[in-house]
Amino acid sequence: MSVRLRPLQALKLWQEVGLATIRDHGVDLSARQAVILLTIYLEPPPHTVRGLASKLGVTKPVITRALNAMGDLDLVSRRRDPQDRRNVIIQRTVRGSLFVEQFGDLIVECAGTLPA
Amino acid sequence: MSVRLRPLQALKLWQEVGLATIRDHGVDLSARQAVILLTIYLEPPPHTVRGLASKLGVTKPVITRALNAMGDLDLVSRRRDPQDRRNVIIQRTVRGSLFVEQFGDLIVECAGTLPA
DNA sequence: TTTCCATGATACGGAGACGAAACAGTTAAC
DNA sequence: GTTAACTGTTTCGTCTCCGTATCATGGAAA
Numbered sequence: 341m342s343v344r345l346r347p348l349q350a351l352k353l354w355q356e357v358g359l360a361t362i363r364d365h366g367v368d369l370s371a372r373q374a375v376i377l378l379t380i381y382l383e384p385p386p387h388t389v390r391g392l393a394s395k396l397g398v399t400k401p402v403i404t405r406a407l408n409a410m411g412d413l414d415l416v417s418r419r420r421d422p423q424d425r426r427n428v429i430i431q432r433t434v435r436g437s438l439f440v441e442q443f444g445d446l447i448v449e450c451a452g453t454l455p456a
Numbered sequence: 457m458s459v460r461l462r463p464l465q466a467l468k469l470w471q472e473v474g475l476a477t478i479r480d481h482g483v484d485l486s487a488r489q490a491v492i493l494l495t496i497y498l499e500p501p502p503h504t505v506r507g508l509a510s511k512l513g514v515t516k517p518v519i520t521r522a523l524n525a526m527g528d529l530d531l532v533s534r535r536r537d538p539q540d541r542r543n544v545i546i547q548r549t550v551r552g553s554l555f556v557e558q559f560g561d562l563i564v565e566c567a568g569t570l571p572a
Numbered sequence: 573t574t575t576c577c578a579t580g581a582t583a584c585g586g587a588g589a590c591g592a593a594a595c596a597g598t599t600a601a602c
Numbered sequence: 603g604t605t606a607a608c609t610g611t612t613t614c615g616t617c618t619c620c621g622t623a624t625c626a627t628g629g630a631a632a
Contacts, residue, residue: 343469343567343568344459344567345563345564345567346564347557347560347561347563347564348560349459350560350563350564350567351556352498353459354559354563355494355498358490358491358494359495361487362487362488362514363513368487371474371478372474372478374470374474375471375475378467378470378471378474379471379475381467382467382468395475396479397478397479398478443467443470444463444464444466447461447463447466447469447470448461448466451461451466452460452461454459
């Protein structure tokens with residue numbers, strides 16, 4: 341069952357959620373960081389720097405820096421792959437799971453108050 | 457009639473739309489710029505620098521700079537208010553309308569392909 | 573008129589992100 | 603064992619953005 345959404349509703353939803361995240365002044369991620377975080381938490385592991393860079397169409401340093409920033413916030417964690425020690429496996433954290441979950445709830449809440 | 461959306465669908469939708477905008481390499485606005493643009497095109501005019509700054513909870517230079525950037529892209533335009541020449545009235549443009557419209561369609565399209 | 577207050581724009585220093593290129597570490601090929 | 607290829611990271615110069623403070627202009631009040 342697909343989600344039915346009209347253009348005006350979609351735009352309003354984007355505006356409301358954007359407004360909420362800007363004004364909340366809590367953790368504010370850039371658009372790219374948000375997409376990286378969502379990819380890590382929504383798609384099946386394992387996730388690597390190269391894989392994420394390829395999927396998003398950006399360079400590797402972008403991923404490394406985003407992981408540094410989100411690592412400092414305890415939203416993701418990294419460890420070496422024991423099998424192939426060149427690889428870095430990106431792992432989820434408790435705080436990251438909570439953050440993503442709350443973000444999902446925020447969108448759902450905004451969607452619920454949308455006019456017909 | 458409110459829009460019904462489940463948390464996992466909402467998160468997937470955000471990821472898909474974010475992915476599309478990152479990879480398109482066309483016009484890429486910051487999160488703040490996007491919210492400003494949507495506010496201009498979704499809420500009834502007139503819009504002023506001060507009003508937008510207050511609504512978003514940011515300082516005035518942020519709005520001025522965003523309007524400069526989006527003005528260079530021909531997404532918005534500005535003119536002095538003839539009544540009170542201190543004010544600047546922010547106006548919509550053809551290109552901006554088209555851009556917002558296409559963005560709305562993108563969200564709707566992503567929503568339509570969402571799994572149950 | 574002169575003195576305030578309001579508006580939006582600019583100057584400035586600092587912080588952060590970008591891509592290209594060079595880097596250290598690991599594995600594979602020969 | 604040496605060379606080559608691949609991983610993620612760092613460096614570099616550049617660019618953009620931020621907030622504070624200041625500026626230039628226009629309106630309102632005395």
